[in-house]
Amino acid sequence: MDSLCIYFTGKDQVELKTESVPPVGAGQVLVRARKSLISTGTECICLGRLFEEGTHWDRWVKYPFPPGYSMMGVVEQVGEGVTQLKPGDRVVFQRSHRQWHVVDANLPVQVPDEVSDEDASWFALAMISQNAVRAAEHQLGDNVVVIGAGLLGQLTVQYLRLVGAKQIIVVDPAEPRLKMAKEHGATTVIAKRVQEARDEILELTEGKGAEVVYDITGIASVFAPALTLLRRFGKLILLGDTGEPSQQFLTGDVITKGLRIIGTHASNPPAVSTDHTPWTQAEMYRLFFTYVARGDMRVNDLITHRFTPYEAPQAYHLLRHDRSAAMGVVFDWTGV
Structure with a gap:
């Protein structure tokens, strides 16, 4: 099985590639993408190489570069020993814009029924x-x-x-x-x-x-x-x-x-919740979902553009040349 993937292959160069999906191993899950939110600031910096040499950006962005870290999808298959997730579960996790993902089963966080797919895709930026x-x-x-x-x-x-x-x-x-x-x-x-x-x-x-x-x-x-x-x-x-x-x-x-x-940075929260440092990334995702579910926060009305993955070059061209006209930009993978 192949997966459609979005890559930055150079400065201001966006390409679609297909890659083989690895088999699902013990303790892993296979997730099909449904929605992924573009982090406009981070991804435009990476695409336009808007950074100085020697910075952490320079060390991180090496082409071909897989952009994105706000993935929402559905579990399609679970590996041996996985009990916390099952096929059909809606989940979020920090991975790039691509159609299929094989990840450790401890990575995804389940999305409550009260939270829509699009709203859920804001989890990483909300954290x-x-x-x-x-x-x-x-x-x-x-x-x-x-x-x-x-x-x-x-x-x-x-x-x-x-x-x-x-x-x-x-x-x-x-x-x-x-x-x-x-x-x-x-x-x-x-x-x-x-x-x-x-x-x-x-x-x-x-x-x-x-x-x-x-x-x-x-x-x-x-x-x-x-x-x-x-x-x-x-x-x-x-x-x-x-x-x-x-x-x-x-x-x-x-x-x-x-x-x-x-x-402050996304890497600051602790990896494991303790009495002294309870707020891991996953716990902050869950709190965001609670706020959205009861109407304390709204994000769907912040979405201004929706694209299919095939339209990725046009989406990033918009963000690089007229970013003030866009807010939330979502890739919809459901038709792929």
Whole structure:
């Protein structure tokens, strides 16, 4: 049996390939893809090689490169000794955009019946955002600034509403993104570049600045002005992973205001849940599903484009050349 797969074969080169599916071994499961969500920021950086030599991006992205890590599918076959999953189970796991997957049975997490296939495909980005919100250790009534209203920004806004932020101020020059943020919990939206938004943010926070600022842009030049938006002893959460870290510069605010800079990454959560560190990636997936099932979070209305895998070159061309026109972009594998 062959599997259709999406690959980046060079800078701005997207190709479809077919590969043989390996046999299902003991302790493994075979999963057929149903939906996979494009992580627009990460995948565009990889496709366009928008990073400096010697960075972790440079070490990671080697062509041919299999993009994607937000896979939702259905178990078709289980190997010897597998008891936790059965054929027909709907599952999610972090693997690339491809039709068939043979994975260790401990990797997939089951999707509740109340959560749709498309909603489930947001699990990985929802975990990344949730991990950042946990790292911020918010207090009820925090004034928060979110810079960047892309996928992670939209999810972060919804988590901030759930944790009780007083103000959720979203900064992004793209009006369509701000409209979505407003509909999902932002209290104020500012259609400006962050370098131009400081006066308005200080006015909203009585001249003090925000307790927490999230930089979710992945743009190096945002780092320094983001620091100026914080109040004394505030926290900057770096959720956007720039490909040009040498262009990020500190300001005097770090010392004079006693600021904290906290980096977060999908690899941060523990591999095993313990009493001291209970929130693994899988546990955060499940919490996201709980929020979606009871209507505390909404993601389906953030989907702007749907493509078949055969249309992958067109999908990535859109994202590389007119990214502000897109939000959630989903590959539908059900017709393959």
